[in-house]
Amino acid sequence: MTTWVFSEExxxxxxxxxxxxxxxxxxxxxxxxxxxxSGSEVAIAELGAHGAARVFHMPTDAHLPSAAAAAALATxxxxxxxxxxxxxxxxxxxxxxxxxxxxxxxxVLGNAVDVSTGPPVSVTSEILGGTEAVVSDFTGDxxxxxxxxxxxxxxxxxxxGSPEVVAVAMPDVGRSGAAVVVxxxxxxxxxxxxxxAAVVVAGxxxxxxxxxxxxxxxxxxxxxxxxxxxxxVVDAGWVPARLQVGQTGKTVKPGVYIAAGVxxxxxxxxxxxxxxxxxxxxxxxxxPIFAVADLGIVGDLHSVLPKLTAALEDK
Amino acid sequence: MRIxxxxxxxxxxxxxxxxxxxxxxxxRPNDQVLDDTDxxxxxxxxxxxDASEGSVTLVSMSPSGSLQGIRQALAMGADKAVIVDxxxxxGSDALTTSRILAATIEREGFDLVIAGTESxxxxxxxxPQQIAEILDVPSLTFARKVEAADGVVRIExxxxxxxxxxxxxxxxxxxxxxxxxxPRYPTFKGIMQAKKKPIDTLTAEDLGFSSDQVGEAGAGxxxxxxxxxxxxxxxxxxxxxxxxxxxxxxxxxxxxxx
Numbered sequence: 001m002t003t004w005v006f007s008e009e010x011x012x013x014x015x016x017x018x019x020x021x022x023x024x025x026x027x028x029x030x031x032x033x034x035x036x037x038s039g040s041e042v043a044i045a046e047l048g049a050h051g052a053a054r055v056f057h058m059p060t061d062a063h064l065p066s067a068a069a070a071a072a073l074a075t076x077x078x079x080x081x082x083x084x085x086x087x088x089x090x091x092x093x094x095x096x097x098x099x100x101x102x103x104x105x106x107x108v109l110g111n112a113v114d115v116s117t118g119p120p121v122s123v124t125s126e127i128l129g130g131t132e133a134v135v136s137d138f139t140g141d142x143x144x145x146x147x148x149x150x151x152x153x154x155x156x157x158x159x160x161g162s163p164e165v166v167a168v169a170m171p172d173v174g175r176s177g178a179a180v181v182v183x184x185x186x187x188x189x190x191x192x193x194x195x196x197a198a199v200v201v202a203g204x205x206x207x208x209x210x211x212x213x214x215x216x217x218x219x220x221x222x223x224x225x226x227x228x229x230x231x232x233v234v235d236a237g238w239v240p241a242r243l244q245v246g247q248t249g250k251t252v253k254p255g256v257y258i259a260a261g262v263x264x265x266x267x268x269x270x271x272x273x274x275x276x277x278x279x280x281x282x283x284x285x286x287x288p289i290f291a292v293a294d295l296g297i298v299g300d301l302h303s304v305l306p307k308l309t310a311a312l313e314d315k
Numbered sequence: 316m317r318i319x320x321x322x323x324x325x326x327x328x329x330x331x332x333x334x335x336x337x338x339x340x341x342x343r344p345n346d347q348v349l350d351d352t353d354x355x356x357x358x359x360x361x362x363x364x365d366a367s368e369g370s371v372t373l374v375s376m377s378p379s380g381s382l383q384g385i386r387q388a389l390a391m392g393a394d395k396a397v398i399v400d401x402x403x404x405x406g407s408d409a410l411t412t413s414r415i416l417a418a419t420i421e422r423e424g425f426d427l428v429i430a431g432t433e434s435x436x437x438x439x440x441x442x443p444q445q446i447a448e449i450l451d452v453p454s455l456t457f458a459r460k461v462e463a464a465d466g467v468v469r470i471e472x473x474x475x476x477x478x479x480x481x482x483x484x485x486x487x488x489x490x491x492x493x494x495x496x497x498p499r500y501p502t503f504k505g506i507m508q509a510k511k512k513p514i515d516t517l518t519a520e521d522l523g524f525s526s527d528q529v530g531e532a533g534a535g536x537x538x539x540x541x542x543x544x545x546x547x548x549x550x551x552x553x554x555x556x557x558x559x560x561x562x563x564x565x566x567x568x569x570x571x572x573x
Contacts, residue, residue, distance in 0.1 A: 010475050064481055066444070066454060089440065091457045091473065098444025099454070107408050107535030110439040126544065128332050133542050134339065140535030147441070179453035179483035182469075187477035199572050223572060235494035241459070241473045247438060248492075256570050258563075266328075267435070273547065277570050279563055285552070292547045295566050299555025308560040315573055 001029045001117045003084045004077070004143075007047060007055075008092045009037025011186075014046040016195065017088025019155035021148060025086060026051030026158065028117050033163070034076065036060050036069050036096075048163040050155060058168040064179035066092065068170045070099035076168070077104065082143045084121055089147050099176075101145050109136055110147040121146070129266025130273055150195070150251045187240045194243060197226035200254045202245055202272070204230040206261020206282060206301060210238040215305045216260060222312040228252065230268050246271035260301045264289025281305065316369035316463070316485070319420045320360040320393065321430040321446070322353040324377045324384030328435055339538040340406065341436060347377070349384035352431035354391070354498035355491050360429050361392045362496065363463050370394045372423050376404060376415050382514060389509035390501035397423060401518040406531030409437075413445035415529065418522040421450065427468060428488040432457055443490040453483040456490040 003025040007018030018033065025031035033052045037043065037060055047055055058065075058072050073096065077085070087097040089110070101108045113133075114124040120137045121144040127134055138144040194200065201223065203216040220227045228245040229238070245252055247267040257275035262268060264280070264287055272278070273292050280293035281301045290296040297304055324347035326332060333342040360371040373388050373396040385396050399415050407415070420428055428450070433440035447454035458470035459478060469482040473492060501509070519529045527533060553559060567573045 064453065064455075064483075066456075067448070070448065090475065094441050095444050095454060095456055098441030099448040101410055101441065102413060102445040102448035105410070107410050108439065108441055109536060110409075110441065122539070128334075131544055131546075132334065133544050134538055135540045136536045136538050138535060139537050147439075174451070175484075175486075176448065176451050176453055179455055179481055179487070181479045181481050183480035184474075185477045185479070189476075223567075231493065235492070237494060240477065241492075241494075242475065242477075248432065248440075256567065256572050277566065278547075278550070279566060281555075281559075281563075290552050291549065293552070294547075294550035295562060296550060296552035297555050297559040297562065298552060299559050303557070304555055304560050304563075308563055311560060311564050312567075312573060 001083050002032070002081060003028045003086065004032045004034055004082050006085065006087045006093055006096060007033050007035040008090065009035065009040060009043050012040045012042055014043040015088060015090060016155065017090055017093065017148070017150055019046060019050045020150065020153045021086040021088065022047065022050040022052055023156045024115065024153040032056065034058070034073050036065050044163065044165060048160050049157045051158050051160050052163040054164045054166065056166045056168050058170055060170065062180050063177055064181055065170070066095035066099055067173045067176035069096045070103055071171045071173045072168050073100055074103045077143055084117065085143050085145050086115070087145070087147045089149055093147065097145055097147060104143070106143060106145055107138065107140060108145045108147060112146050112148040113152045115146055115148065126270065130270040151253055187242070189242065191220065192224065192226045194226040194228055195250050195252060197254050199223045199225035199256045200228045200252055201225045201258045201260070202228035202230070202262055203233060203260050204262030205232040206263070207233070208261070212302065213238050215302065219258070219305050219309045222309050230262055259289050260305055262289050263287045264292065316363060316367040316426045317424055318360045318364055318369055318371045319374050319423060319425045319428045320356050320371055321416055321428065322357065322373050322375050322385065322388050323350045323434050324348065324375065324380065325350045325434065325436040332436070334541060338406065339541045343378055343380070345380040347380055347384050349387040350431065350435050352435055352493055353388065355493050355495050356429040356431050357388050357391050357393060358496045358498040359461050359489070359491055363427065367463070372397060374416055374419050374423070375399070376412055379516065385514060386509045387501065389512045390505040391499055392505060395513040395515070397515045397517060399517045399519065399522065403519055403526040403530045406534055407529055408534040408536055409439040409442055410445055410535070411529050411533050413442050413449060415519065415522060415524065416442070417446045417449040419517065420446070422522065426485045427463070430488070430490050432490045432492055443488060447488040450488065452486045452488050454488045454490070455481055455483055458489055458491045459494050461489060461491065461495060
């Protein structure tokens with residue numbers, strides 16, 4: 001079984017999803033990576049340390065790389081006979097993997113939480129907000145293309161050495177490749193990393209407004225917690241998209257997750273339901289978040305949160 | 316500018332979804348609603364069409380039912396709709412859906428295709444990218460802001476660390492997030508006009524697909540089992556009496572985070 005993993009370089013590092021997927025891929029057989037970006041030594045070393053025997057590296061320029069990356073990957077797959085290609089569910093992974101699927105005429109399975117190699121390759125996905133587990137088999141020609149949810153597999157370094165690096169030129173794909181990145185903006189981030197934090201304090205629409213978001217920040221600061229948000233809050237522009245927890249955002253599994261003013265839509269629950277202890281504060285006793293909470297306080301978060309923050313300050 | 320907006324009718328998310336025990340597929344009632352995330356794509360399309368004296372055509376593959384969801388989007392102001400509805404399409408996978416939508420868009424003619432980033436009910440999340448590849452156009456995805464002028468479309472694209480400004484010449488495809496614009500509510504006049512707007516219905520065969528290329532027969536995957544994931548054990552729900560925060564403090568101590 002030949003398994004390939006997609007990796008995108010982000011700020012000099014291999015994507016977190018690539019390291020998780022490699023940790024799985026190396027248990028199946030020899031793992032190969034298709035990596036796009038500058039190809040920093042750090043990123044290549046991280047891929048090697050997580051089990052990549054070989055890295056095909058496609059450097060990128062100012063063009064949006066998805067169409068060219070899909071074309072390059074399609075060519076390599078044809079040359080090397082690949083059975084399974086694992087992608088994360090990051091935006092770039094979806095851009096490249098989606099295009100690859102159409103280019104090769106091969107189906108995809110998404111939202112995977114487990115993959116078994118069969119044959120046939122079989123994928124467990126969670127649907128309907130993580131309430132139902134569906135097992136699907138691929139029935140057509142290989143490669144099987146799978147998009148795996150973050151944290152489905154733990155990233156664990158192994159004793160792997162330096163991988164063999166093979167340079168791949170960015171192919172000319174004509175008008176599909178005509179999009180150009182004209183500006184890049186990095187938004188400042190403070191505090192612990194949302195996906196790795198031991199404690200997360202998340203706010204939803206119930207916080208009531210951007211001017212009241214400081215109540216979430218103050219509590220998070222006392223607990224040395226990362227801040228999370230629902231899609232509604234991100235869409236309202238109160239916080240940047242990288243703080244979004246849920247289906248289209250991050251998947252988190254902290255020891256403690258505090259949800260304030262979060263109703264608990266399916267799309268949010270899917271990103272946090274596997275947290276250790278869940279504490280919810282919401283004035284609506286019918287809010288679905290209470291169904292997954294270990295402790296639910298039915299009340300006004302503008303009263304509960306400041307009191308909680310003050311009590312923690314005194315400790 | 317000729318704008319095609321991909322839309323989907325889904326069972327009302329406020330009602331519990333049911334899976335058919337035979338097909339393992341979501342049971343679709345006659346009355347389905349417009350996927351809320353599609354309202355943003357429709358709004359972007361309407362704004363760009365207004366600015367360019369263009370047109371907005373809705374494109375959808377789904378059992379038509381009462382067409383309630385499609386009429387919601389027409390009532391916002393879209394000019395017409397083309398629905399691909401055919402019993403042979405049941406059980407289609409994401410790639411077949413993309414092939415059908417792309418063929419429909421090509422048949423209608425387009426300068427710009429707009430889609431949401433993923434549907435609320437199925438959320439595979441790669442249909443826009445597959446459509447772009449089939450149509451051989453650039454895909455400007457995860458847009459949080461959109462502008463178009465002089466044959467060029469420019470977006471702010473969400474990234475892991477912030478956002479990029481990305482632009483491409485038309486023709487192109489956009490996928491839009493729910494933060495991109497404030498969708499309008501249909502007016503009474505819009506709702507009345509929607510009843511008279513053209514809704515064309517096509518079959519897979521009209522688009523050149525045979526029945527073994529689509530639906531369950533054409534899907535490269537099959538569901539072998541479905542099982543419920545055990546729910547978390549219910550916790551304690553207490554009414555705040557002014558001292559509810561003390562319960563949280565106690566639990567945080569128990570969890571050893573303070």
